[in-house]
Amino acid sequence: MATVRGSPGLLAPLLLAPLLLAPAGIADRCSWRGSGLSWEPLSRAVEQVHLRCTEGSLEWMYPARALRVLLEPNVAGAQHSAVCIKPASDFQGASIYVERAGQLHLVVSEAEGARPRHVSCFSSHTPQGVALFLQASPQRDISRRTASFQYKLLSNQSAAGSDFTKMALVEAMCRPCDNMELLMAICSSDFVVKGSIRNVSHDSENHMSQVDVSVQRVYRQKNRIFQQEEGSGEWRGPIRTLLQCKVKKGGGDFLFTGNEHFGEAWLGCAPRFKDFMLVYQAARERGANPCEFELN
Template sequence: MMIINSNSYALPSSFIYSGLSLEPRSVEQVLLRCAEGTVEWLYPTGALRLSLEPRQPLGSPGSGPSRFTACIKPVATFRGAQLYLEKEGILKLLLSEKGPSPHSKVHCFSWHPHQKVALFLQATPHQDISRRIASFRYELKSDWDGQLALPLNKLSMEGACRPCNDTEILMAVCTSDFVVRGNIRTVLNDRDMQESVIAVSVTRVYRQKFTLFQPRGHSVKSLGDIRTPLSCGVRPGPGTFLFMGWVHFGDAWLGCAPRYKDFKKVYETATETHENPCEIALE
């Protein structure tokens, strides 16, 4: 019989917890509310139930977000527990201790505000007392007024490889974590991570949420890497592009990448008809 601790409490963004203070059949209940962070469970014992309740931004509209999305990235040395997604009382196994190396797998899932969602970490029994750590990074996002609809859609394989239409391109300019103009230098394929890494040379930075693109060495131009799923089959090609996307666990991920001349036509047409969601300096 499991012993459930009903006293839930909120965790800071980065959290270290020791299973040595838990009874073997107890369940500790805690809240995850920060936009991103790390959970580290030392010597897993019993179970941890992490309720996902993203904070709502100040001054947010009364209607609230239409949905939430969470992404979980286990560390390569994840050991000592199994990770489940609990949605509406149903458990789904996300990560098994006996499964393949988890470092290449990011799990993302969405839910509506009325749904109850939690992560359930259950310790796996071991005969020895060697040190084990069940650790993962997480991101929690809210979809406000459809502004995050594009990146959330791009989390799926189908969405990640589909070219953006004109409406999505114009919205991406306004809402992406980074918007840069530049050229493709090289494309490296990482089959272990199932990712393609696009090395870009940037001629202009319109916006970047973090310092993703900056000069390196003796280069005058800013350089940086953008990731996309390997299955998209990205290849290097000539021309100038407008790269737009979002930051995912500290890395830049591609959302839209129209050729700059094509984007310019779309933007100028939208400007003439007053359909631009925001303004950007073309030159």
């Protein structure tokens, strides 16, 4: 997740004098696509890009010089939110820095090569949002390189406590859901599946755990994260959560709920299925269930 892995480095000289900024792009855009080949060869201006949606993407082809990207989602409470970015797997040609209190902190280095790209999250304490600098790497040829990433705003009050939060990606924290949260989860989650835990693996570097689920029934899924294997015919799928939640393999059937971020399933409420049945049936008898759920 969010990790400071370097110093301002190449971009440090930019902070010693006022930046020469090119005019900003069109406001209220969700995504931006541009090329360093279209810039004036002798210009020293840093092009500005404003992205003002809750999620979108940036694609910078043939990176040259530097790009300043301001993520400023135009929604209520944005000053108490987190912004997460996920570089593309083929990210090349630039490094990404985040600006904090006049200093630049390295987030993604091109030197990482083929290393899997992790998600980095940053809290935003002010309405000005989060400023990123993309510094183009020196190139000896004109072969195509593309520096691209996705971004997403997460409204999470716990994310506002630190500059580099490691918690912002998950909408549900590690504590167990209460009955009302569970009833709401089956109504509003991106995925709801019944299954058992096949395996749990941990990634200490990126502060994440992955739960491999053997699925008995898919009640709902936004995209095809849970799929049927061709050979065995078994339905399976991975669910991610925070390393700090200390998820362990347990026996029995569970009802897994959660939401998708950057095309990955993230764990929300996950009660044992028999416990969920008791909660739902009791709520239904009282007429307190917020939505109908097929029990069979």
